[in-house]
Amino acid sequence: MTTQVTTDDAADAPVVYEETESLLDRVPRAVSITVLGLLGLGIWQAAVSLELISRILLPGPAETFGEIVESAAGIVARDHVFDALWITTQEVILGFIAAAALGFGLGVVVGETKFGQRAVMPYLVGFNALPKVAFAPVFVAWLGFGINSKIMMALFIAFFPVIVDTAAGLASADRDTVMLFRAMGASRWQTLRKLKLPAALPFIFAGLKTAAVFSVVGAVVGEYLGGGKGLGELVRLSAQQLRIDRVFALIFYLSLLGLALFAVIGWIERKIVFWHRADPTDVASA
Amino acid sequence: MASHQTGERPGAGEPVRSPPSGSAVLEVKNLSKTYARNQVHALDRINLTIRDGQFASIIGPSGCGKSTLLKIMAGLFPPSAGQVLLTGTPVQGPRPDIGMMFQQATLLPWRTSLDNVLLPIEIRHGSRAAQSRRGLAGELLSLVGLSGFEKAYPGELSGGMAQRVAICRMLVTEPSVLLLDEPFGALDELTRERMNEELQRICTERSATAFMVTHSIAEAVFLADVLFVMSSRPGRISEVIEIDLPRPRDFSVTTEPDFGKIVHHVRQQLDLGAQL
Ligand SMILES: Nc1ncnc2c1ncn2[C@@H]1O[C@H](COP(=O)(O)OP(=O)(O)OP(=O)(O)O)[C@@H](O)[C@H]1O
Ligand SMILES: [Mg+2]
Numbered sequence: 398m399t400t401q402v403t404t405d406d407a408a409d410a411p412v413v414y415e416e417t418e419s420l421l422d423r424v425p426r427a428v429s430i431t432v433l434g435l436l437g438l439g440i441w442q443a444a445v446s447l448e449l450i451s452r453i454l455l456p457g458p459a460e461t462f463g464e465i466v467e468s469a470a471g472i473v474a475r476d477h478v479f480d481a482l483w484i485t486t487q488e489v490i491l492g493f494i495a496a497a498a499l500g501f502g503l504g505v506v507v508g509e510t511k512f513g514q515r516a517v518m519p520y521l522v523g524f525n526a527l528p529k530v531a532f533a534p535v536f537v538a539w540l541g542f543g544i545n546s547k548i549m550m551a552l553f554i555a556f557f558p559v560i561v562d563t564a565a566g567l568a569s570a571d572r573d574t575v576m577l578f579r580a581m582g583a584s585r586w587q588t589l590r591k592l593k594l595p596a597a598l599p600f601i602f603a604g605l606k607t608a609a610v611f612s613v614v615g616a617v618v619g620e621y622l623g624g625g626k627g628l629g630e631l632v633r634l635s636a637q638q639l640r641i642d643r644v645f646a647l648i649f650y651l652s653l654l655g656l657a658l659f660a661v662i663g664w665i666e667r668k669i670v671f672w673h674r675a676d677p678t679d680v681a682s683a
Numbered sequence: 684m685a686s687h688q689t690g691e692r693p694g695a696g697e698p699v700r701s702p703p704s705g706s707a708v709l710e711v712k713n714l715s716k717t718y719a720r721n722q723v724h725a726l727d728r729i730n731l732t733i734r735d736g737q738f739a740s741i742i743g744p745s746g747c748g749k750s751t752l753l754k755i756m757a758g759l760f761p762p763s764a765g766q767v768l769l770t771g772t773p774v775q776g777p778r779p780d781i782g783m784m785f786q787q788a789t790l791l792p793w794r795t796s797l798d799n800v801l802l803p804i805e806i807r808h809g810s811r812a813a814q815s816r817r818g819l820a821g822e823l824l825s826l827v828g829l830s831g832f833e834k835a836y837p838g839e840l841s842g843g844m845a846q847r848v849a850i851c852r853m854l855v856t857e858p859s860v861l862l863l864d865e866p867f868g869a870l871d872e873l874t875r876e877r878m879n880e881e882l883q884r885i886c887t888e889r890s891a892t893a894f895m896v897t898h899s900i901a902e903a904v905f906l907a908d909v910l911f912v913m914s915s916r917p918g919r920i921s922e923v924i925e926i927d928l929p930r931p932r933d934f935s936v937t938t939e940p941d942f943g944k945i946v947h948h949v950r951q952q953l954d955l956g957a958q959l
Contacts, residue, residue, distance in 0.1 A: 574789040580757050582777045583806045591806070595793050672792040672838055 456642035464646040472650075478631065482650055485627035488544050488616040489654060492551020496608045499552065500559020501601065507560060508567030508597075509589060518564075525557045533622035542624045550623070551615030555608040562604030566597025599673045602666040609662055613655040705735030707768075708860060708892040709756065714765035716751055725751045727917035728765070733909070736890045738883075740903035742949065743913025749896040750864055752918070756894065757781055757862050769860065779807060782858035786865040788845035790837040790852075796824060797833040800851040807856070816855065823851040827881060843874040847881070854885065861886070863895040867902070876934050879905055883931060900953075901937055904928075904945050912952045922952050 421429075438458045444450060445457035456464075472479045503521065506513035533550055540546040570593045578588045620629025628647055635643040709732070716726040725748040733739045741749055755762050758774040758781070767774040769781070790799045800820040805813035821833055827847040837845055846867060853861060866882075867875045879902055886893050897903045903910050904926060912922040926945060928936060936942050 571787070571789060573785040573787055574791070576754065576759055577783060577785065577789050578806070579759055580777050580781065580783045581803045581806045582779060587806055591802075592791065595791070670793075672836060 453639055454641060456645065460642045461645045461649075464642040465649050468643075468646045468650065478628075478647075478650075481626060481628045481631045482654070484544060484625070485547075485616055485620070485629065485651070486654060488547040488551055488619070488627060489612050489658065491544075492548045492615055493555060493609055493612040493658065495548065495552040496555035496612055497559055497605055500556040500604065500608065501563050503556075504560040504563020504601075504604075505567065505589075508564035509593075514564075521557065521560060529554050530618055530622070533619055536619070537623040544625065544627070546623050547616045547619035547625060547627065550619030551612040554615035554618070555611035558607040558611065559601070559604040562600045562607075563597060566600025566604075567593045569600060570596040598670045599666075602662065602670060605662050606659055609658040610655055613651060613658070617651060705737070707732045708735050708737075708770055709733040709894065710768040711752070711756065712765050712768065714752070714755065714762045714767065716748070716755060717763045724917040726755075726762070727919050729918070729920055731911060731920060731923070733892055733894055736892055737908045738886055738893045738895070738906055739909045739911065740895050740897055740907035741911040741913060742897055742900060742903045742953070743918070744915045744953065745898075747913045747915030748918030749913060753862050753864050753894065753896055757783055779856065780859045782853035782856065782861050784849055784853050784861070784863045784866040786868045788837070788842070788849040790845055790848055792837045795834050795836055796829065796840070796848045796851075797821065799837065799848055800824065800855050802852060803856045820851065820855055823854055824848070826885075827851060843870055843878065846870060846878060850878075850882070850885070854889075857889075859892060861891050861893040861895075863893065865896050865898060868898060875899070875902065880933060882906065887931060900946050900949050904942060904949065905932060905934070905937060910949065912949060921955075924949065 424432075441458050445452060445455055468478050471477075472482060503513075503517065507518050507521070508514075529550075532553060533546075536546040536549045536553075540549055567589075574592060575588065578592055583591070616627065617629040617632075619625075620627045621633055624630060628651055632644050632647045632651075635641075635647065711729050711731045714726055714729040715724075717724050729752060731739075741752070743749055754760060756767050756774065758767075758776045758778055761775075769778060790796075791802065794802070797817065797820050800823060801813040801816060804816050821830070824830060824833055827850055829844060829847055829851075832840065832844065832848075837848070840848065846869075849866070867878045870878065882893075883906060885891070895903075895906065907926050910924040910926055911920050912924065913919065914921040924945065928939075928941060928945075
């Protein structure tokens, strides 16, 4: 018995399969990143050179870069930008840590207990719907113009995603494995510690990354609305003086702060959650 | 092959007896289960007895209540009526003398093979006890052909290898009763046959009593001393078949006429159940 598997005309020609990846996807990563970046800068420079927007309102890439370098020199020399950066860094990190701790704790309560799920979660959801920024003056009234009101703002804005992700992570443990733990006579605490928490880690880290970005937002918004001596205040003053180039430079340092926090969390995640598949949004490992 | 029809008076009356080969290890008596949430009548007056050292298989259409039965037998949740006796005492919760296995290997991906095998000991007796049994766990792994993979993580194992680690984890506490819910259902045919032979060897060596849910008629017949056929809605045992093919069996037995006859019979029973 024979089976005909080839069509006549294709029978003796070797079949070569075309690489299906598109041309764009075959460009090396370094090249595509550089080209895309240069393209962006080019459009920016063109908009400025053609005077589409007034130079005062939109400084060009070169001026902005110059300002970034100048501020860098100042930061190294520990000038007032350094002081502001340090203050904002403290606010962001302390706010983040508080948000992570509170979010994780509430997340475990919501994810592990019926009470948390039924009674606590509805309040949290309602809370999350509040326009949180509107509370900034309240925090200033309570905690003053110093860093405490900004830490509170960062915490306030950043903790909710950690709750949701922690609770979802705890629920993500495989059902049969939970059954198996029960069959092995595991206590609730053992099931939590040896199964549910490790299984939740990828989710928790996703929540922490969101919280990192949100705590920068929280601290800066706190500074815009509540004064103080951080970078946000410097940004506000520079904008008032129409020093948009300086605003851009300061925003650049703010985003470096957020990126650094993000990167540290990602690094810790890769060390701890070594078994988890690569995350497509993880820029560092692409 | 001896078979008892119970279809005429489903589940009622006397428990169906297998020939007296040992004392009853697992007894299910008039067990019913209705899921309160959706009023599904999953099990209806199930009676069965599994004797010491016996290998029992249960086969039936999807959704007929096999997993429910197995989980109740493991003490994972209570029946609506009736009871399960394990070596004479009622099962009222998880019992340390039961080992379980599921369709997925359910290994913890953050633990090495060896630490996965040691998990039940760690849970019952703590980390120190687990550490002191590393040697035993290593021996179990080499018994199933996994020496050299003690430090491998589940993500680095094939499906069959992971399932073998799960077997070791089930055996490490030396349970006298094994409850298996389609343990090899996710494996390819060849691996599955090898695992069946391995399971048979392990059960014979340890004279363990086993109860296995499967969807494969060949697997059920190959492994079992006694085979329960279930019908669904509500889940009942429609037939009990004694299988006295000589042991140890290897997979060449599947080509023999006796084996074929039993398989054919079981298939008829299942088709019959499907028509009802
Ligand atoms: N937790 C549950 N809550 C409500 N109903 C359930 C639950 N688990 C199972 N059931 C119902 O009980 C019946 C039996 O389910 P079970 O899982 O025991 O079937 P099964 O024989 O193991 O099926 P399969 O061969 O597909 O694994 C099904 O109709 C199912 O819908
Ligand atoms: Mg099932």
